Amino acid sequence: MTDIFDIVLLTLKIALTGVAxxxxxxxxxxxxxxxxxxxxxxxxxxxxxxxxxxxxxVTGLILLETFGPNGFLxxxxxxxxxxxxxxxxxAALAAGLVALPLIxxxxxxxxxxxxPDLEEALEISxxxxxxxxxxxxxxxxxxxxLAGIILGFTKALGEFGATITFVASIPGETQxxxxxxxxxxxxxxxxxxxxxxxxxxxGLSIFAVVISEYLTQxxxxxxxxxxxxxxxx
Amino acid sequence: xxxxxxxxxEQSLILKNIIFKRNDFTINIPSFSLxxxxxxxxxxxxxxxxxxxxxxxxxxxxxxxSIAIDKKIVTDIxxxxxxxxxxxxxxxxxxxxxxxxxxxxMANIALKPSHSNAQKQHQEEIIERLGxxxxxxxxxxxxxxxxxxxxxxxxxxxxKPRILLMDEPLSAIDPKGKDxxxxxxxxxxxxxxxxxxxxxxxxxxxxxxxxxxxxxxDGKIINTGDAPSVLSHRHGERGDGIASVLSxxxxxxxxxxxxxxxxxxxxxxxxxxDLEIGSNVSLHLWARDIILAKxxxxxxxxxxSLSGIISEIIELQNGLVEVRVMIxxxxxxxxxxxxxxxxxKEMQLISxxxxxxxxxxAAVQKINDIGNLxx
Numbered sequence: 001m002t003d004i005f006d007i008v009l010l011t012l013k014i015a016l017t018g019v020a021x022x023x024x025x026x027x028x029x030x031x032x033x034x035x036x037x038x039x040x041x042x043x044x045x046x047x048x049x050x051x052x053x054x055x056x057x058v059t060g061l062i063l064l065e066t067f068g069p070n071g072f073l074x075x076x077x078x079x080x081x082x083x084x085x086x087x088x089x090x091a092a093l094a095a096g097l098v099a100l101p102l103i104x105x106x107x108x109x110x111x112x113x114x115x116p117d118l119e120e121a122l123e124i125s126x127x128x129x130x131x132x133x134x135x136x137x138x139x140x141x142x143x144x145x146l147a148g149i150i151l152g153f154t155k156a157l158g159e160f161g162a163t164i165t166f167v168a169s170i171p172g173e174t175q176x177x178x179x180x181x182x183x184x185x186x187x188x189x190x191x192x193x194x195x196x197x198x199x200x201x202x203g204l205s206i207f208a209v210v211i212s213e214y215l216t217q218x219x220x221x222x223x224x225x226x227x228x229x230x231x232x233x
Numbered sequence: 234x235x236x237x238x239x240x241x242x243e244q245s246l247i248l249k250n251i252i253f254k255r256n257d258f259t260i261n262i263p264s265f266s267l268x269x270x271x272x273x274x275x276x277x278x279x280x281x282x283x284x285x286x287x288x289x290x291x292x293x294x295x296x297x298x299s300i301a302i303d304k305k306i307v308t309d310i311x312x313x314x315x316x317x318x319x320x321x322x323x324x325x326x327x328x329x330x331x332x333x334x335x336x337x338x339m340a341n342i343a344l345k346p347s348h349s350n351a352q353k354q355h356q357e358e359i360i361e362r363l364g365x366x367x368x369x370x371x372x373x374x375x376x377x378x379x380x381x382x383x384x385x386x387x388x389x390x391x392x393k394p395r396i397l398l399m400d401e402p403l404s405a406i407d408p409k410g411k412d413x414x415x416x417x418x419x420x421x422x423x424x425x426x427x428x429x430x431x432x433x434x435x436x437x438x439x440x441x442x443x444x445x446x447x448x449x450x451d452g453k454i455i456n457t458g459d460a461p462s463v464l465s466h467r468h469g470e471r472g473d474g475i476a477s478v479l480s481x482x483x484x485x486x487x488x489x490x491x492x493x494x495x496x497x498x499x500x501x502x503x504x505x506x507d508l509e510i511g512s513n514v515s516l517h518l519w520a521r522d523i524i525l526a527k528x529x530x531x532x533x534x535x536x537x538s539l540s541g542i543i544s545e546i547i548e549l550q551n552g553l554v555e556v557r558v559m560i561x562x563x564x565x566x567x568x569x570x571x572x573x574x575x576x577x578k579e580m581q582l583i584s585x586x587x588x589x590x591x592x593x594x595a596a597v598q599k600i601n602d603i604g605n606l607x608x
Contacts, residue, residue: 121331123318124290125344126392135344139335223335224374 004193008200011176014088015156018096019103019149026103026148031137033104034111051162052101060165063094068166090167091174095159099152106151110144111137139223143216150212154205177201245269245428246289246396251298253288260284260452262298267396271422271429273439275463276449282432285449286398289430290325291318303395324389324397324427329405330381332373332388339369342387356391362421363387379410383417390425397429403438418442440515460515475520475555477568483508491594497561502536503597514599522596523570525556526589527580537597539590541568543582548574558588 033045051059067074069085077084084090114137122132138145160178169179181197184190246267253260260281274282287293289300291307299309302323307316332341342360347353360366363383373381382402389397402418403411419441422429433439439446439460446463448456456463460478481501485493492508494501494516501516508514529538541558544567548554552574560566568590582588 117327117329117331118333120292120318121325121327121388122344124292124321124323124325125388126319126322127344128319131345135336136333139333 004196004200006172007175007177007180007197008204010088010172011157011178014091014174014176015095015153015159017089017092018094018156018159019099019152021092022096022100022103022152023145023149026100026152027107027145030104030107030141030144030148031111031133034108034114048104049101051098056098056159056161057165059098060094060162063090063097063162063166067093084167086167086170086174088167088173091159091163091176094162094166095156096152098159098162099155102155103148103152106144106147107141108144110141113144114140142223143219146212146215146219150208154208157204157208158201177204245303246430247301248285248289249299249301251288251295251300253284253293253295255284258452260288260295262454265447265454265457267428267430268445269428270445271431271443272445272447273443274430274432274447274449275434275436275439278434280449281452282434282449283400286325286400286430286432289396290323290398291316291321322392322395324392324394326382326385326389326397326399326402328401330373330376330378330385332376332381332384334373336373337369338365338371338373338376338384341373341384342369342391344388345392355393359387359390363390364417377410378406379414379417382406382414390427394427397425397427399429399431401432401434403433403435415441475569475571477518477520479516479518479560479566479568481514481516483510483512483514486510496539496566497563499539499561501539501597503594503599505599508599517598518568518592518596520555520569520571522592523568524591525558525570525572525576525580525582526591529589530591533591534593535591536594537590537592539568541566541588541590543584543586543588546577546582546584556582556588558590560590 029044029048033041033048063084065071067077067084067090069075069078069083074084082089084093118136119132122136127135157176158178159176160182163174163176164179164182167174169175169183171180171183175183177197177200181194181201184193184197246265248262248265250264251260251262258281262285274285276282284293288295288308289302294315295308295310297310299311299314300307302321306312306314307321308314332338342365343356347356360369363386365380365383365387368376368380368384373384376384385402403414406414415438422431422442431439431442444459446456446458446460447454448463479496479501481494481496483492484495484500486508487493490504492503492505494503494514503516524535526538529540539558539560541560542562543556544559545557546554547557549571553571554574554577556570556572556577558568558570560568570590576582
């Protein structure tokens with residue numbers, strides 16, 4: 001059973017790290033796509049969506065060529081002591097990249113839902129872009145950010161193709177639940193492990209979605225102000 | 234400032250050669266300067282009032298021209314100067330309050346943290362003067378329309394703006410709240426030490442709040458000055474839209490609705506149920522509704538006759554003449570009448586001669602009632 005516990009822990013570590021590193025980048029990209037009006041906006045949007053439509057094995061291959069031990073970015077990060085090739089960090093990178101489009105989309109919709117009239121009112125009140133972002137855009141986009149985190153996290157939990165191509169399936173290092181299920185499927189007399197891991201995988205996903213629904217509802221209520229509560233009172 | 238600075242304005246706001254085009258609509262303001270105090274910018278819907286405010290605020294960029302606020306140039310297209318809205322230090326109250334629903338009232342007012350004691354004191358002063366202390370911890374969703382606009386006004390004043398722009402702030406409020414807020418504005422606005430442009434299409438609001446008027450039509454400011462002068466010398470499309478404004482005091486009210494108004498030592502009778510004895514009233518008279526007589530005739534249905542002195546005779550187009558008559562030797566009480574040019578000859582009318590003006594009660598309207606007629 002320790003094996004299973006370690007696999008789950010490693011999976012959570014990889015998925016959480018992947019989403020945590022991707023999130024700030026996703027917020028910036030979503031903000032630029034929602035508010036910006038520039039040449040190449042469609043191209044940027046398509047580029048971000050690419051990991052969603054590209055075969056995962058190709059995504060893994062690109063990662064291997066760029067972030068791998070011989071890739072230029074791989075060598076660059078190695079200077080700072082960060083290595084991706086066949087390491088859990090590489091699995092987190094693959095998970096984060098594959099999750100990126102799923103995180104960006106709801107956050108972008110959140111930023112697009114910000115009432116331009118309110119933005120104008122804050123602008124006139126002397127608030128610069130950063131303050132407007134903190135006071136208005138971020139709170140309004142919060143349900144979208146949350147949805148993005150959950151979607152990205154569940155995607156990262158189940159990531160398979162890019163991960164196995166980029167960092168292989170090394171027990172204790174890169175072998176997440178999905179990779180472990182695949183690995184146990186190849187072995188004889190391991191059907192019970194497969195069943196347990198598959199159930200855990202389903203359980204984690206359901207848990208994440210339920211939490212997401214609950215938090216989204218809470219945030220939406222507080223964004224609408226307490227008008228509803230006062231009317232009832 | 235460099236020697237080739239286009240102009241160094243003395244007034245709080247100056248617009249020069251502003252042209253702004255959007256689709257088929259054009260704003261064209263060759264020159265406009267704002268006096269101190271409250272100025273009402275009046276005109277019908279869609280004539281460009283809001284756009285002018287947006288141009289001043291920096292929310293729109295004109296195609297050409299320049300805008301200076303408090304001696305500082307904020308827009309000068311020719312010199313490629315356009316200071317962004319957030320750096321113009323302008324107070325703006327919109328048609329709707331535009332408050333953030335996820336923040337309480339206090340957080341909506343104090344959007345920027347106030348560091349110095351002077352700032353905190355100013356903030357407290359504004360909150361107290363606007364009577365919103367008890368609302369500070371409330372959610373904005375729980376405010377009435379009038380309360381929300383007070384909060385919006387507080388937000389606009391907290392930054393000590395160099396100019397305050399108010400864009401029909403009563404238009405989205407229920408009638409009861411509207412009366413209260415109008416009363417409140419009438420008390421507070423003149424006391425604010427900031428020049429104010431108050432946009433409205435209601436002459437009642439404008440008359441209550443502002444001393445100075447600027448009238449807009451079809452993207453242009455067609456007249457500026459005090460209320461009587463703006464309202465009295467409007468030229469209608471046919472060139473005969475000349476009117477006059479008389480000020481008087483209500484002295485008598487009869488059961489059938491006939492109200493007697495004293496204009497100096499003379500009297501005018503009009504119909505009006507909602508007028509109170511002792512209150513001052515401004516009356517609007519179209520020049521084409523007035524008959525001139527050398528002697529006051531008897532047995533005539535027109536209830537009103539005012540005697541005065543001809544101060545000026547001005548030739549108009551199409552064989553018409555405007556005769557301006559001063560009532561009670563009071564230069565402010567000028568009434569214009571329009572007659573045929575040949576009438577002047579036949580009646581031998583010349584300046585400084587006494588004359589009698591005749592008109593029906595029905596031809597007189599209170600300024601408050603004429604919003605639809607004029608705009």
